[in-house]
Amino acid sequence: MKLKILCIDDDTDFLISVRMQLRETYAVSTAGSIEEGIIALRRDAVDLVLLDVGLGDEDGIEGIRRICHAHPSANIAMLSGRRDPKTVVGALRAGAVDYLTKPIDRDELEAIITRQEQTRRVRERYAALVETQNCDDHRKHIIYTGDVIHQVLAQADQLKGHQANVLIVGETGTGKDLLARYIHRREGDSARPFIAVNCAAIPENLLEAELFGSEPGAYTGSVKRRIGRFELADGGDIFLDEIGALKLDLQAKILRVLQEGEFCRVGGNETIRADFRVISATNDLLEERVSRGEFRMDLYHRLRVIQLAMPPLRERIEDIPALVDHFLSQFVVHDVVKRMSAGAMGRLMAYHWPGNVRELANVVQSLTILAPGEVIEESIFPSWALNGCGSPACDGDHVPLPQQHATVATLKAYVARAERHVIEQTLHVVSGDKSKAAKRLEIGRTTLYAKMKELGMM
Numbered sequence: 001m002k003l004k005i006l007c008i009d010d011d012t013d014f015l016i017s018v019r020m021q022l023r024e025t026y027a028v029s030t031a032g033s034i035e036e037g038i039i040a041l042r043r044d045a046v047d048l049v050l051l052d053v054g055l056g057d058e059d060g061i062e063g064i065r066r067i068c069h070a071h072p073s074a075n076i077a078m079l080s081g082r083r084d085p086k087t088v089v090g091a092l093r094a095g096a097v098d099y100l101t102k103p104i105d106r107d108e109l110e111a112i113i114t115r116q117e118q119t120r121r122v123r124e125r126y127a128a129l130v131e132t133q134n135c136d137d138h139r140k141h142i143i144y145t146g147d148v149i150h151q152v153l154a155q156a157d158q159l160k161g162h163q164a165n166v167l168i169v170g171e172t173g174t175g176k177d178l179l180a181r182y183i184h185r186r187e188g189d190s191a192r193p194f195i196a197v198n199c200a201a202i203p204e205n206l207l208e209a210e211l212f213g214s215e216p217g218a219y220t221g222s223v224k225r226r227i228g229r230f231e232l233a234d235g236g237d238i239f240l241d242e243i244g245a246l247k248l249d250l251q252a253k254i255l256r257v258l259q260e261g262e263f264c265r266v267g268g269n270e271t272i273r274a275d276f277r278v279i280s281a282t283n284d285l286l287e288e289r290v291s292r293g294e295f296r297m298d299l300y301h302r303l304r305v306i307q308l309a310m311p312p313l314r315e316r317i318e319d320i321p322a323l324v325d326h327f328l329s330q331f332v333v334h335d336v337v338k339r340m341s342a343g344a345m346g347r348l349m350a351y352h353w354p355g356n357v358r359e360l361a362n363v364v365q366s367l368t369i370l371a372p373g374e375v376i377e378e379s380i381f382p383s384w385a386l387n388g389c390g391s392p393a394c395d396g397d398h399v400p401l402p403q404q405h406a407t408v409a410t411l412k413a414y415v416a417r418a419e420r421h422v423i424e425q426t427l428h429v430v431s432g433d434k435s436k437a438a439k440r441l442e443i444g445r446t447t448l449y450a451k452m453k454e455l456g457m458m
Contacts, residue, residue, distance in 0.1 A: 007049075170311070180196075244286060346415055
């Protein structure tokens with residue numbers, strides 16, 4: 001796509017000369033007055049405006065102000081038959097970006113265009129980066145106290161300084177996006193971009209333009225150049241969440257970007273090079289999707305150079321108190337930070353959490369609103385919250401939580417009692433088969449044996 005230049009001058013012969021001189025390299029349009037130029041800018045996006053300082057009765061300096069007012073993003077270079085320092089200063093103060101003398105020198109024009117292209121790219125990149133950055137600091141940190149997450153983060157630490165693509169797997173709500181941000185932050189470079197894209201949240205017909213960018217007119221409603229997420233991620237990381245939502249045709253295009261490191265915007269033919277690391281995430285079993293022909297095997301292998309797994313909340317229950325405290329500090333009601341009673345905390349720790357950390361956050365927010373005092377008691381839990389035991393053992397066989405009594409003196413004792421009860425009931429349901437019990441509890445068999453030993457069940 002040729003760069004578009006609009007030349008505004010009341011000298012018809014000069015306009016014809018400009019067209020003849022530049023038409024092979026640029027898309028040139030002309031206007032005989034400032035009013036005609038403003039109408040032309042309203043009709044079509046232009047990269048550079050060449051405006052004569054003397055337009056008969058019209059003042060070129062005032063023309064710059066009018067064009068800048070009507071089209072603030074317009075780049076204007078003032079034209080004049082002679083280089084008058086006072087006129088140059090006046091033009092630049094009015095909003096012009098540069099100054100050219102007549103007749104137009106081709107090398108000077110191309111130097112101006114190169115400078116404006118570089119400035120435009122920096123401006124567009126900055127604007128798009130600001131738009132895509134998430135400033136909610138509380139969403140950028142992983143809260144934990146136990147060894148399970150510590151081991152995951154230790155693996156993530158080893159990625160520092162490497163451009164290897166990373167695939168993060170895990171159930172919905174486990175915090176895969178937080179792990180992606182952690183990997184990015186470990187690079188320790190504040191200038192390194194982090195661009196996040198939720199592939200499932202963007203309509204399929206717009207996702208390609210979102211990733212690759214687009215030129216004006218590339219699709220209905222596209223009136224200006226859009227910088228794509230791949231281009232913005234140059235020199236940094238792009239996080240593709242819900243990667244399994246990609247359709248096969250778009251998978252092929254993304255594979256080419258990863259292989260070649262270059263692409264074109266939608267509706268354009270300019271080759272853009274970008275170097276970035278892809279951090280992708282999914283709650284799908286991509287191996288199964290590959291076997292069914294729903295996900296390209298070559299793309300899967302490109303994305304999964306390193307694979308990290310975010311564990312479900314039920315495998316890191318020791319982190320629940322810290323997570324609850326964190327959410328309580330976030331969901332402050334009437335400037336009062338509420339706290340959980342031992343019984344309420346015990347019930348939270350005994351629950352299975354199919355929705356993981358995201359579900360925990362929602363439940364804590366609900367309880368802070370419903371609790372009449374500063375202490376959240378178990379008695380205020382609504383009927384829908386933590387309904388039943390939440391365990392896979394409840395599928396078809398209701399396994400109620402153990403009744404609470406004053407004799408359970410500590411939170412640790414309560415949690416141990418709840419864990420033992422759920423394991424015993426699950427073993428009963430599966431007739432003592434520990435492999436089946438581990439599967440229903442969605443934990444490893446080794447973990448189950450360790451728990452049973454810890455609880456005095458073996």
